[in-house]
Amino acid sequence: MSDRPDEAVSISVTENGPYMVEGAVEIRDALGETVSEEGKAFLCRCGRSSNKPFCDGTHKKVGFDGTETADKGPIADRRDAYEGEEVTILDDRSVCAHAGECTDGLPAVWKLGVEPWIDPNAAPADEIRAVIGRCPSGALGYAEPGSGEAAEEKPMSPAVKALVDGPYRVRGGIPVRSADGEAYEVRGRQTLCRCGGSSNKPFCDGTHWKGFKDPDEASRGPAGNE
Numbered sequence: 001m002s003d004r005p006d007e008a009v010s011i012s013v014t015e016n017g018p019y020m021v022e023g024a025v026e027i028r029d030a031l032g033e034t035v036s037e038e039g040k041a042f043l044c045r046c047g048r049s050s051n052k053p054f055c056d057g058t059h060k061k062v063g064f065d066g067t068e069t070a071d072k073g074p075i076a077d078r079r080d081a082y083e084g085e086e087v088t089i090l091d092d093r094s095v096c097a098h099a100g101e102c103t104d105g106l107p108a109v110w111k112l113g114v115e116p117w118i119d120p121n122a123a124p125a126d127e128i129r130a131v132i133g134r135c136p137s138g139a140l141g142y143a144e145p146g147s148g149e150a151a152e153e154k155p156m157s158p159a160v161k162a163l164v165d166g167p168y169r170v171r172g173g174i175p176v177r178s179a180d181g182e183a184y185e186v187r188g189r190q191t192l193c194r195c196g197g198s199s200n201k202p203f204c205d206g207t208h209w210k211g212f213k214d215p216d217e218a219s220r221g222p223a224g225n226e
């Protein structure tokens with residue numbers, strides 16, 4: 001397994017249209033079913049397709065504005081560092097998908113409504129690293145205290161999963177290319193907007209919480225987001 005997949009594996013954002021996924025990438029829908037394993041797939045980006053996760057052309061009928069506003073620079077330039085005694089927590093709010101792994105997993109460390117909202121000394125470092133490892137968007141990272149460098153990501157196979165009522169979870173360092181042809185930084189974990197409403201397209205910014213829903217069937221399934 002590698003977190004640097006073959007160059008033929010990629011995701012291209014199309015102008016006001018779907019994501020084009022190319023190469024040997026497992027794609028799972030919100031039910032957890034594998035719907036594609038290689039080749040070319042067009043995944044809904046406007047949130048309105050009747051054939052999710054695939055595009056059915058609805059973006060044209062609804063006049064979807066898929067303008068990308070996300071920063072293409074390295075996450076290292078955007079992350080805030082919360083230095084603790086045993087671990088430094090790194091945080092880039094701009095790409096957080098609000099999955100809640102951190103606030104649910106260690107609420108004493110990630111404290112909603114409190115400033116500073118991260119306390120890196122409020123739990124053992126190994127528990128903090130484990131929670132960060134579950135962050136689907138990669139907004140969170142960690143470093144050794146005193147080191148400016150984020151720890152390396154665990155290698156994962158290239159995979160895309162539609163999270164229930166949420167974004168596409170993208171793993172395995174799949175390159176994402178903007179509709180203007182420019183590449184985003186390759187990251188091991190990313191979440192791409194699937195509801196159409198993010199203000200930081202193509203990445204999820206948590207806006208799906210305002211009401212984006214998969215069909216009931218999907219939400220009921222053993223869908224799981226594992």
Ligand code: FES
Binds near residue numbers: 192199205206207
């Ligand atoms: S899916 Fe999260 S903001 Fe669109």
